[in-house]
Amino acid sequence: MRDGNATHTTTGPANGSGRAAAREAMRERILDAALTLLARDGFAGFGVNAVAREAGCDKVLIYRYFNGFDGLLDSLGARLDIWLGPExxxxxxxxxxxxxxxxxxxxxxxxxxxxxxxxxxxxxxxxxxxxxxxxxxxxxxxxxxxxxxxxxxxxxxxxxxxxxxxxxxxxxxxxxxxxxxxxxxxxxxxxxxxxxxxxxxxxxxxxxxxxxxxxxxxxxxxx
Amino acid sequence: MRDGNATHTTTGPANGSGRAAAREAMRERILDAALTLLARDGFAGFGVNAVAREAGCDKVLIYRYFNGFDGLLDSLGARLDIWLGPExxxxxxxxxxxxxxxxxxxxxxxxxxxxxxxxxxxxxxxxxxxxxxxxxxxxxxxxxxxxxxxxxxxxxxxxxxxxxxxxxxxxxxxxxxxxxxxxxxxxxxxxxxxxxxxxxxxxxxxxxxxxxxxxxxxxxxxx
DNA sequence: TTTATAAGTCACCGGATGGTGACAGTCAAT
DNA sequence: ATTGACTGTCACCATCCGGTGACTTATAAA
Known part of the structure; x- marks a missing residue:
């Protein structure tokens, strides 16, 4: 479901500008906001509204890009490969x-x-x-x-x-x-x-x- | 503030019936409900509404008897003398x-x-x-x-x-x-x-x- | 018996949540 | 240039929360 736009971006601009790049940038911004929020305030009040507020965007983007809050948590887990830093x-x-x-x-x-x-x-x-x-x-x-x-x-x-x-x-x-x-x-x-x-x-x-x-x-x- | 009704119950019925007994019984019911709820479901969603729902009474009684949720927690702490059972x-x-x-x-x-x-x-x-x-x-x-x-x-x-x-x-x-x-x-x-x-x-x-x-x-x- | 005080119930308020539909702007393909 | 799909924003919904005022009923004192 993530490559729903692949049919259009295969011949589009490689990187740095364009719609696909903007989408990816916003995805990253949301993920960063979720990590920042979780590390700072913990999971109390950790939800769609709080993440959207921290990212400075509308919460509907979370539903569109991540298929709701559960999908955001999945993408978050995939991003947590760093965890404790270098061994x-x-x-x-x-x-x-x-x-x-x-x-x-x-x-x-x-x-x-x-x-x-x-x-x-x-x-x-x-x-x-x-x-x-x-x-x-x-x-x-x-x-x-x-x-x-x-x-x-x-x-x-x-x-x-x-x-x-x-x-x-x-x-x-x-x-x-x-x-x-x-x-x-x-x-x-x-x-x-x-x-x-x-x-x-x-x-x-x-x-x-x-x-x-x-x-x-x-x-x-x-x- | 707890003995605000002492001026009236000094000559009333000793125990078992009357208004003071009913009040104390309801107080105990609320405290029991709070403990049951906390032990069963944890503190997620632990609040005035949940305690009143568990006790089967209206939440306004919590405000009248315990001066709000903070007072309920105080009375709860005073009741936790058992904790881990006999040594x-x-x-x-x-x-x-x-x-x-x-x-x-x-x-x-x-x-x-x-x-x-x-x-x-x-x-x-x-x-x-x-x-x-x-x-x-x-x-x-x-x-x-x-x-x-x-x-x-x-x-x-x-x-x-x-x-x-x-x-x-x-x-x-x-x-x-x-x-x-x-x-x-x-x-x-x-x-x-x-x-x-x-x-x-x-x-x-x-x-x-x-x-x-x-x-x-x-x-x-x-x- | 009358009356004031309390118990208990109901409805409401403002605010927050998760979730959705409708709309204006924008970029890309035709 | 026109069209269509996409991005982003706003408003709205139902539901829950903590908290409060108003009301009916029952008790205890006068």
Whole structure:
């Protein structure tokens, strides 16, 4: 349905001007507005009217270009390939615990700096309709991509450790603390607005990983 | 402002009938309806109209009895003294790690069984107005009460461990996983609807606590 | 018994939402 | 140049929201 105008633009101007270019520019403007709005105000009040208002156009264009709000969310998910930015810890390899420490630290810092991902994480916790399932699918794949390289760069995790569950527990804690940083700003007496607090959190993460997967100098955990 | 009718009911019928009893009964019905609605449908669409519809009365009573929706939330917070039920691990005492293991396990199970608390936790992550701050204050106090007895029953945590941050990390993970159980039902490939999955999660929690605080037989963590 | 106060019901207001139809301007193909 | 399809704008609809005033009925005090 997207190439409904292909019969006319095949011989038209290549790019930069013309109707097809204007249409594509407006599509991009709407998508940008939706991302900006979602990252800034969250999904409360996130709808056709708000996106159109942010984009400075009429909401009828959303229905014409994206087939309504659901279609806009689909196109939005396809645009969310960036998510958490470049994987900084791609170069690290070696001991499983070392790689995991590095990946988790980079992930936590990238997550805290990315308001859009935080808003979508919170959105998934509240809504469970197909709208969030569409977006959440793309996000889950991106997060998996962050951690799927750990095995390749480090070999399998030490035997006897439930690595899948332990990693999930650590990331779950990272998610929750990052979300609380944006909402109330504190959690169980911890001041999540204080950078020093996050240094302590990272230290605890490192301690847990070291205790489970051993130190980088070959010291495994005791049986 | 609540005892505005005290001048008339001091000599009236003690209880069971009369206008004051009817008013109190209707107040309770509204509060019950609000709790039921919040636990069932969450805070999406949680408002004056929805509560009145659930209670089967007119919404003007909410304004007359509670001074609007904010007052209703206040009265709701005062009613949330139960929260997570009885502290089952009150009897456990001894080693810090043992007490912590028991308390965290009971807390996780009580949290998973309590839909109302889960909804409020999710609500806090999204909204940050004074409405949720009021409710969240009572909740934070109740959670603190769960864990404040650990020190009394076990003495201080082992030196060198950042117990405050570690406990916060574990509870943050418990919160996030419990919330994902209700929303999408999975997290990083883990099937949170499978009871066996939760057994593995509890095992990982135990492993982490044992690694940080030592085993109950006096084995401390290596320096 | 009379009367003032309260309970409960109904209708309304302004504003916001999602969604649609009608209209004027504009570009491209004929 | 004429025609037709498309873009963008405006107005409108039904529905929901929070909030308020007016009204009828029942209770409790005088």
């Amino acid at each position: 900084d810890s791609d170069g690290v390899s070696g001991h499983y615990g070392s790689v995991m420490r590095s990946v988790l630290q980079d992930y936590l810092r990238a997550l805290r700096a990315n308001n859009l991902v935080k808003q979508i994480l919170a959105w998934e916790l509240v809504q469970d309709d197909d709208a969030t399932r569409r977006i959440g699918k793309a996000k889950g794949d991106a997060i998996g991509r962050w951690f799927q390289g750990v095995r390749q760069r480090s070999g399998p995790p030490p035997a006897g450790s439930d690595a899948a569950v332990l990693n999930a527990v650590l990331i779950a804690a990272a998610h929750h603390l990052a979300l609380r940083e944006n909402s109330s700003g504190d959690f169980m007496g911890l001041d999540l607005r204080d950078p020093n607090c996050w240094a302590r959190i990272e230290a605890v993460f490192n301690t847990i990983i070291t205790g489970a997967y051993g130190a980088p100098d070959g010291t495994e955990d005791p049986p | 089952d691990s009150d009897g456990v005492s001894g080693h810090y790690g043992s007490v912590m293991r028991s308390v965290l396990q009971d807390y996780l199970r009580a949290l998973r069984a309590n839909n109302l608390v889960k909804q409020i936790l999710a609500w806090e992550l999204v909204q940050d107005d004074d409405a949720t701050r009021r409710i969240g204050k009572a909740k934070g106090d109740a959670i603190g009460r769960w864990f404040q007895g650990v020190r009394q029953r076990s003495g201080p945590p082992p030196a060198g461990s950042d117990a405050a941050v570690l406990n916060a990390v574990l509870i943050a993970a418990a919160h996030h996983l419990a919330l994902r159980e209700n929303s999408s039902g999975d997290f990083m490939g883990l099937d949170l609807r499978d009871p066996n999955c939760w057994a593995r999660i509890e095992a990982v929690f135990n492993t982490i606590i044992t690694g940080a605080y030592g085993a109950p037989d006096g084995t401390e963590d290596p320096p």
